[in-house]
Amino acid sequence: MRLHVVDHPLVSHKLTVLRDTGTDSPTFRRLTDELVTLLAYEATREVRVEPHKISTPVAPTTGVHLASPKPLVVPILRAGLGMLDGMMRLLPTAEVGFLGMVRNEETLEASTYAERLPEDLSGRQCYVLDPMLATGGTLAAAIRFLTDRGADDITAICLLVAPEGVANLEAGLQGLEVPVTVVTAAQDERLNEHGYIVPGLGDAGDRLYGLAH
Numbered sequence: 579m580r581l582h583v584v585d586h587p588l589v590s591h592k593l594t595v596l597r598d599t600g601t602d603s604p605t606f607r608r609l610t611d612e613l614v615t616l617l618a619y620e621a622t623r624e625v626r627v628e629p630h631k632i633s634t635p636v637a638p639t640t641g642v643h644l645a646s647p648k649p650l651v652v653p654i655l656r657a658g659l660g661m662l663d664g665m666m667r668l669l670p671t672a673e674v675g676f677l678g679m680v681r682n683e684e685t686l687e688a689s690t691y692a693e694r695l696p697e698d699l700s701g702r703q704c705y706v707l708d709p710m711l712a713t714g715g716t717l718a719a720a721i722r723f724l725t726d727r728g729a730d731d732i733t734a735i736c737l738l739v740a741p742e743g744v745a746n747l748e749a750g751l752q753g754l755e756v757p758v759t760v761v762t763a764a765q766d767e768r769l770n771e772h773g774y775i776v777p778g779l780g781d782a783g784d785r786l787y788g789l790a791h
């Protein structure tokens with residue numbers, strides 16, 4: 579597994595505002611959207627393209643366009659939904675599949691409550707969207723879903739990751755042939771005793787979609 583921490587002052591600036599307890603839900607949603615677009619630029623560096631002939635007003639030429647089959651974008655509900663528009667801004671013709679997953683806050687085990695993905699993902703590049711990689715249980719389960727259906731290349735975009743979650747994910751993916759990359763704005767210090775990322779930003783789903791404050 580490859581971990582890519584995007585090192586850019588604008589990413590760090592926006593992330594700092596996002597973390598702040600004083601940032602309200604509308605601002606949190608807007609910053610998430612902006613951050614995802616910046617991360618998506620890095621995450622799509624190896625998106626597959628194929629040659630494409632066009633004519634400019636001056637001359638014929640050969641450029642590229644997205645290869646077929648088109649990439650699949652998979653937001654993990656609920657919090658990953660807040661990342662979808664920022665991703666689709668860069669990949670407007672991608673297909674979108676959905677996974678609904680929730681972590682039990684006592685056991686920290688992830689379970690799946692909704693799934694709407696194409697049956698056959700053979701040869702597909704997949705982009706998984708989830709703001710938080712904490713224990714890594716949710717992302718590991720999502721990646722298994724996709725590879726079980728034939729996905730052959732997976733990139734996850736996470737706003738924040740915890741070192742423990744990265745290590746767990748790496749261990750959980752042992753033996754998997756499919757390349758997996760995680761692109762993130764920051765790797766934080768650790769998890770606390772409740773499985774929350776420290777310093778983190780709190781509960782991403784609540785901050786995106788919970789009661790406004």
Ligand SMILES: O=P(O)(O)OC[C@H]1O[C@H](OP(=O)(O)OP(=O)(O)O)[C@H](O)[C@@H]1O
Pocket residue numbers: 654655656657658679680681682686688708709710711712713714715716717743773781782783784
């Ligand atoms: O790495 P893990 O320890 O599995 O935790 C990370 C998961 O927890 C959060 O979702 P949550 O379960 O809170 O659901 P929500 O998006 O509906 O708030 C987050 O969006 C991740 O999906």
Ligand SMILES: O=c1cc[nH]c(=O)[nH]1
Pocket residue numbers: 710712773774775776778779780781782783
């Ligand atoms: O810090 C964390 C950990 C899991 N889920 C969140 O939303 N935040």
Ligand SMILES: [Mg+2]
Pocket residue numbers: 657781782783784
């Ligand atoms: Mg949550």
